[in-house]
Amino acid sequence: MLDVLKIVLPVVLMLGIGSICRVYQIFDRAGIDAMKKFVVNIALSAVLVNAFASMEYSFMTLFQTLCMFAVCVVSWFVGKIVSHVMRGSNFIPFLVSGFEAGMLGYAFYSMLYGTEHLSVFAKLDLGQVLFVFTFYKIMLGKEEAKQRSNQNLLLEMIKSPTIIAISCGVMIGLTGLYHIANVKQVLDACTNFISAPTSAVILLTIGYDLVFGKIPWKAVGQALISRIIIMVVLRVGLGVLFTQIGLSDETLQALNVMLILPPPFVISVFAKDEKQQTYLSSVLTLSTVISLIGFMVLAILLLV
Numbered sequence: 001m002l003d004v005l006k007i008v009l010p011v012v013l014m015l016g017i018g019s020i021c022r023v024y025q026i027f028d029r030a031g032i033d034a035m036k037k038f039v040v041n042i043a044l045s046a047v048l049v050n051a052f053a054s055m056e057y058s059f060m061t062l063f064q065t066l067c068m069f070a071v072c073v074v075s076w077f078v079g080k081i082v083s084h085v086m087r088g089s090n091f092i093p094f095l096v097s098g099f100e101a102g103m104l105g106y107a108f109y110s111m112l113y114g115t116e117h118l119s120v121f122a123k124l125d126l127g128q129v130l131f132v133f134t135f136y137k138i139m140l141g142k143e144e145a146k147q148r149s150n151q152n153l154l155l156e157m158i159k160s161p162t163i164i165a166i167s168c169g170v171m172i173g174l175t176g177l178y179h180i181a182n183v184k185q186v187l188d189a190c191t192n193f194i195s196a197p198t199s200a201v202i203l204l205t206i207g208y209d210l211v212f213g214k215i216p217w218k219a220v221g222q223a224l225i226s227r228i229i230i231m232v233v234l235r236v237g238l239g240v241l242f243t244q245i246g247l248s249d250e251t252l253q254a255l256n257v258m259l260i261l262p263p264p265f266v267i268s269v270f271a272k273d274e275k276q277q278t279y280l281s282s283v284l285t286l287s288t289v290i291s292l293i294g295f296m297v298l299a300i301l302l303l304v
Contacts, residue, residue, distance in 0.1 A: 014200055091223070091283075098136055112299060223283050262290070
């Protein structure tokens with residue numbers, strides 16, 4: 001019980017602090033948004049540079065990347081079918097595919113399994129990052145009749161701090177610079193220092209945003225149940241595949257963390273009116289709660 005509390009209690013504590021900050025207006029919305037920008041553009045970038053620099057590059061790394069990209073695309077098309085059959089929201093395909101690895105995934109994985117194995121999680125994340133920055137954004141643009149030129153989409157992708165950080169990490173890893181003792185020590189010291197507050201700040205902002213207002217339960221339930229079913233099927237299928245080809249237990253642990261994550265938070269930006277904003281915010285809020293429950297379950301299973 002003590003070991004479980006050491007993992008779970010800090011999460012609950014930071015969520016509670018975030019909620020208190022909202023109630024007593026210790027931070028306003030602008031302050032919370034600034035914290036999120038710090039995490040996404042600076043702290044997370046440091047995490048990504050280190051994770052991809054320390055990664056072992058091989059055919060199996062490429063396989064895992066392509067595999068995650070493929071399952072994200074398949075999930076999107078399954079969501080499209082579900083949306084048509086259930087006459088649900090056009091956003092359902094986007095709510096059942098993709099993962100919020102940046103704001104939550106790396107923090108959860110680090111708290112459960114330590115930062116020394118982050119590169120294992122990064123291998124899976126690379127596939128879904130490519131999905132979100134290509135297929136996902138293109139289809140969102142089409143859905144909202146705001147499709148931009150391929151040149152603009154490519155420019156946006158190249159300028160993204162996430163892509164820049166991943167590219168730098170990959171170059172350091174592929175060239176072998178990371179394995180030079182002095183380089184490794186300096187890089188680890190810098191990235192660990194910059195990324196140290198990542199988990200705490202992320203959880204504080206999530207606690208601030210966890211507001212349960214007027215939730216359209218029927219519409220939200222369609223998206224949530226569809227996502228849960230799809231993630232369970234993916235876990236079974238990918239679990240069998242990864243086991244058959246001899247991937248490590250650390251990879252299966254990373255897969256567990258990935259599949260409990262909510263859909264990408266960026267989708268809320270594409271809401272056209274208050275009704276859509278309420279719907280998307282409700283799905284993301286409840287998906288985050290489900291993710292937190294999943295995190296606690298993984299923490300308990302890890303220590304049982």
